[in-house]
Structure formats: C-alpha cells, structure tokens
Amino acid sequence: MFNETIYLDNAASTRLDEAVLEAMKPYFFDAYAVATSEFGYSMGIDAKEGLERSRKVIASRLGAQAGEIVFTSGSTESSNMAIKGVLSALKGKKDDHLIVSRLEDFPVLNTAKKLDKQGYKVDFINVDGEGILDLDMFSDAITSQTALVSIQQANQEVGTLQDLKAISDICQDKDVLLHTDATHSFTRIPLDVSKLPVDLVTLSAHTIHGPRGIGALYIREGTPIDKWMDGGFQESDRRAGVENIPAAVGFAKAVELVTPEENERLAAMRDRVIERAMADIPHVTLNGSATSRLPQNANMTFHYVEGESITLHLDMLGFAVSTGSACFSRSLEASHVILGIGGDHERAHGSLRFSFGRFNTIEDSDAIIDALKDVVTNLRAISPLAEDN
C-alpha cells in the first residue's frame, strides 16, 4: 500500500511492535468487557486483571506503587491533568504561581500560556545554549506562593536532558510540587520516583512502539489533585471514562520490550549520524547538548538551506525526518526550542531532527547522511547565502 521509507521521526510517533499487538489482541476479542468490580462477571474480572497487571508493570519501571498510576489518553492529557488538576486543588491555599521552562512541549507550554492569560502567574525559565535549565534563575523564581513546577526530563526536539536530581532537590527544599514530562525519556533514561522527589510524571506509549491514544500520569500518593474528566468512577475516581484496556496492556508490553541494550543501540545510531554529518557536510551545527542527550535523538542545523526543502527532497528519496523550520510546521512558526536555546530563525530554518527507534539500524544513519550530502549540496548551489560553497 505504501512505499518503503527509512523512518527517522520516532519522536513524533513510532511503528507498533508486533508483540505489542499480540498482547493487546485478547483484550479486543476475548476479554473485551469493561473492567468490572471484583463482584462482576468473569469477563469483566479478566479485563480488570489485564488493566491492573499493566498498571503494575508501568509503576515498577518508574519505582512507583501501582495505585499511583492513572491511565490517560496520552501525554497531552496527562500534562493537562497534572497542571490544571494541581492548581485547581491548591486554589486558595497557595497563590496561583506556576513555573515552567521555555523548552516545554506544547501540552505543558500551551497549558501554561493559557493559564497565564486566565490570570495565573506563570514564569518561563530560560535555558542555556545547550538547552539546560538556568538553575539559579529557576531557584530564584520559586516563592512561597509557587504552587507547581513543570520541567521536562528530556526535550522533544533537541534531546537535551535536564538535571532532574538538582531540580527535584530544589523543589523539595522549597516545598514545591514538581511535575515532569517524561514523554520522550521514559524507559530511555532512568527515572526512579522512589529515589527522586518528583510528584507527577507524564508518560506516553506511542513513543516506545506502543499504541497511540494511551498514556499515564504518575501521581505521588498524597499529592493534591482535582479529578480531571468528570463522569464515572474509573481510575480510582481520578479520571472518568471507560478504560482503554487493550491500549493499557499494549503500553505495558511496550515498556517491557525496552532494554538497556536497545538504548545503547539507539545511541550508536545517534552518534553515527552526528559524526558522519559533521565529517561529510560543511557548515553544520549540533543543536542541544553533546553529552547530556536522549539516546535516540540527533538534531542539527544545515546552514544556508531551508528545512522543508530538505525534508521534501529526502521524502522523495525515501526518508522521513522533521525540521524546526517555520515552513514545515502547521502553525508556520519557527521552533520555539531552537529559538529558546538562543538560535535565530536562520538556525531553526535549516534544522533537522533525526529520531531513532527499534526498527532502525546503524546503516540507516549512513544512508541518510549519504542522501543528505547531495540534497544539501544541491540546495546550497541555489542559495543566495552560500557564497563559499
């Protein structure tokens, strides 16, 4: 039906693993009932068991208790629930002060912007040229009126990891709740909430070869948070709506399938694509941190050329990657991440994100740079900016 593509946009979404689909199937065709109480009929009890087993798998990967995991429709919902739910629960007890970083992905960023418009006090903390949070500015921004901090564990676009240990220590020290968006880092980068004082964590399945439409929010026991969706009493009365049990089972399976060996394999692909680009193509800048970054993410700017032109050429050659160029985005706005790390529109204009997944090989890293070399050379040949090429 579709042509073969070397897919290097796994940060956007991933191909489902067949083993995940197999794990989900019984919950579509056999135990397809809604989860019932322990006094319900047997098919509902089987479904409930599948759901709770999945919850345990996800919780244990995070060092959490099963009861601290709430299933949601994905990371957008999880982050909305975390921020709006906590602020709502703390209304009147603390001032409406929220702190986020400038590099947050849209679920956190646009939730914060909306709350800002609605009269909440929101501080957006700067990052340095690699995307690492300014800890001094962050620490100074926290006041006795701060209700919640939301800082991602890893960046969706340039892959930079935050020092979650330092951030959570500051929050604990100042007695402020901390939410982290781990959509891109869960299972790829260690996070143990039994050791780190993080109160809420956003998780997603579709970034790790699980199904779309399922995510989770870790809520540390005792964290004040209002019920998100109103309706039934599902998810211990924290999130209403018929549970998506097949997807939850798929999520758990996807978590089990990620191994440390796989993460090393992804890091090797990442390193290869960066090394080869730097060696073979002139005028390339690495975006993000050289040392503190997601194993599956590489992001570079190819100067003097525009990203949508590059991605369209690559698409015609059978590669899928994404760019931070305004021309590529639905909003026609340049990437706030590249601008946030101090880049200008030119830096965003020619930026490409390569994100690797289970079904990539190290040969893909070589193949895309081989293709990219020609694409960039040809586009630079017609660029008014590339005098010396």
Next chain:
Amino acid sequence: MTFPYTKEVLEHFRNPQNVGKMEDPDGKGLEGSPACGDMVAVYLKVNPDTLVIEDISFESYGCASNIATASMITEMAKGKTLEEAKKITWKEAANALGGLPPVKAHCSVLAVEGLRSAIRDYEEKHGMVVEDEATTVEVVSKRLKHVMNPMAGLDIIRTELVLKVVVEEGNVRIVLDIPSTHQFAAAIKEDIVDKLESLWDVESVTVDFIS
C-alpha cells in the same frame, strides 16, 4: 507516495530552471531576509534596445513553494519585455503550477516580488523611472514593508518596530523600537538603507534606535 504539492510544483522543485548567481546582471532584486525565513534573489540581463529580458536567473533560500514559484516565474518572464514581465502575477504563476497550498502563499509571493524588484532596479539604474513622485513618509513606509523583523518573521511595519519616519529635503530618518545593541540592530539597519537609498530624491538615510 503522497506528497503535499502538485506534480508541477514537485517537478520545478526537483529540477528548478534558471538557477544560479549571474555575473554582472543588468538588474538585481533581493527579497526576504535570512534571519526570518525565506529569501530569494532574481538577476536579469536586458536588451537595452528592445527591453526584452534575454536572460534571467534566481537563487533561493526557501521552501519548496518558494523554489518552484521562482523557477516558474523566471520561465514565464524570459523573452518578455520588462513591461510585460512586470504584469506577471502570483496568481498566474500559481495557476501554471497547478495550484499552491494557501498557507504557502507568502513564500511564493516572495519570488514574484523578487522579479519586480529586479525590474525596478534595472529601471532605476537606467533612468527609466519617471521621477516625478517625491519621496514621502507613505512612500518610505511602503518600502519598509519589505524589511523583515527577524524576531517575528514579519515585516517591521506590521510588527510595529518602526517608531518614527521623517522625510525632510531628501533626508530620511527612521527610528526603530529596539536598542542599538540589539542582536539584529545592524542587520535591520542595513536592510533599511538598502531599500531606501536608491529612491531618486533621497540623499541620506539615517537609522536611529531607542537607546
């Protein structure tokens, strides 16, 4: 495979016509700005007797729509007189390409503007501009709409970066709402001077900053 563009756009994108920098062009136009997005340069060779465009080329730092439109419009302009070429519209170029996505209009309009500004450059250099219209604040403001604000990716008039425009006996003074130490101050100033100094009755262009 499903691509977001028509096959005509893809063809011109894949094999753009009339590309490259031209040595000693008779006319040259540059539109857009690298700091905020797409940019296109158009070069002309014009027969001085017939005023026919004998050769034309372009360079693009832009997306697929920008490249394809520049390729198409240079094809359309080649062999036409300056007067005929001036009348080529974005709509005609877009139609010839089998249509362009509406959100991409601004990227492709830039190519048309590049052609027109190359023609204007030729006319100004060859004394063909009927120089009876004195430069006014309106004329200056209109030209400033072609100067980009790199912070926003839109022009400096629309983004209200221009605080003041004064035109006095051939001396133009612009005041911008950024400090002189701003990272883009020098680039914007250069672009403004470039856009205004070719006006027939302008003797000097001064760009001031708020601090």
